[in-house]
Amino acid sequence: MSTIRVVWGTASGPTAMSSYDAALADAGVENYNLVSVSSVIPADTDVEAVGTAPDLGPVGERLTVVEARATVAGPGRASAALAWSQSVDDGPGLFYETSGETDREDVERRVREGLDAGQELRDWEFTEPSVAVESTRAESGRHTTALVLAVYGKSEPIC
Template sequence: MKTIFVVRGAGHASTAMASYDAALAAANIHNYNLTTVSSVIPAEATVEVVETAPDLGPVGNQLTVVEARMTTAETGQVAAGLGWTTGAGPGLFYEATGTDPESVRQTIDDGLSSGATLRDWSFTDRRVITETAERNPDAGEYTTVVVIAAYGESESLFRD
């Protein structure tokens, strides 16, 4: 069975992109080229929440992900969340961002419910993971939070 790893991280840096890179580093997926896909979980996959991603292959490889990401230079809280629902067959991911973790959770729950009604699949399990961070206005920096579902092993960008 294939595993989808759900990881999260927060980062702070002097530029928006550097704070994103720092958030990816906190989740241990900063050395891959991320390819974002929509939100369908293959029937043969299991979803596992981990503190940081395990080794998913060589540096520079392509890693397929579903990503919730928010970057800000504003003072206050920032939140990203990823939820999923699964059952005997395929499943769904849904992502959301904002400044209030409870609103992010509610948006995810509403999205999963809506997506489930569009499909004739059996959904029996549901889970939501969020990441939050506070931006320090005195630090003059950007803050990024991510919650990412990484679809197993990475693959080479070069096709034989």
Template sequence: MNTIHVAGGVGVADTAMASYDAALADANLHNYNLVAVSSVVPAEATVEAVPEAPDLGPAGNRLTVVEARRTIGPGDAVDFRESGRAGAEGAESKRAPRRRPDAVAGLGWATGPGPGLFYEVTGEDPEGVRDRIRAGLDSGADLRDWELPDRETRVETVAAEPDRYATAVVIAAYGESEPIL
């Protein structure tokens, strides 16, 4: 039987691409050429959550994945003066600080007899991401009229750092890598 490994990672660096590469390294998926596919789990596959992906073949190979990825940078901020609670008024709301949001990436999967589904979500709030994953899996199963009772979720969060980029990833890696040439 083929195994799909689900691994996550976070990275912080001086550029967006470097933070993504660091997040991939944290998941041990940085040495592959990732090829994204839609979110169907083949019927003959098993899905296994792992702390980091095992060795899936030589560096430079092609690896089929489903990926949730969120990168935030120095320009990303939430202004609580504009997005604060409803009804906030007066001097208190005018002094409300700006803050950098967290980068949150989540991947959920649902399996049962036959094929299954992955559902990927990104955002700034881990619980909100989890809620949207659950809703997406429910919707996808209903759309296909599939019974998918076995469900799991993996969410990665990284806090912003001043003047740096931060990336969170969760990746489902399908089997072993394959030569690209």
């Protein structure tokens, strides 16, 4: 059985990329190459909301993630949300993500609606959903990123 860790972070910087990199550092995954996947949780997988990732392997390796991310040029607000639910009896599950220049309540509402829609497409009996939300205000003249990631397992060599 493997583990998916849900991590999150926010940060500001002089450019969009610098704020994104700093938000990844806040979440503990700045030293990896991220590969985004769609939102299916494999059966027999634990999902843990940990906030900041532990050591997941050597620098430069690949991490598989589901990513919710918003980057805004201030002033404004960056918000990101990730919701998940697994089927009962250790079956598969779903992640849903959303983000935007909006408040915490709006992204949480939208991600819950998305997860509900995804659950309706499947013949699985789901557990109660979990949600992680990051939201922060962007100062004028600064780029700001809010992100929530589901990180699948540990890193793997990229080449």
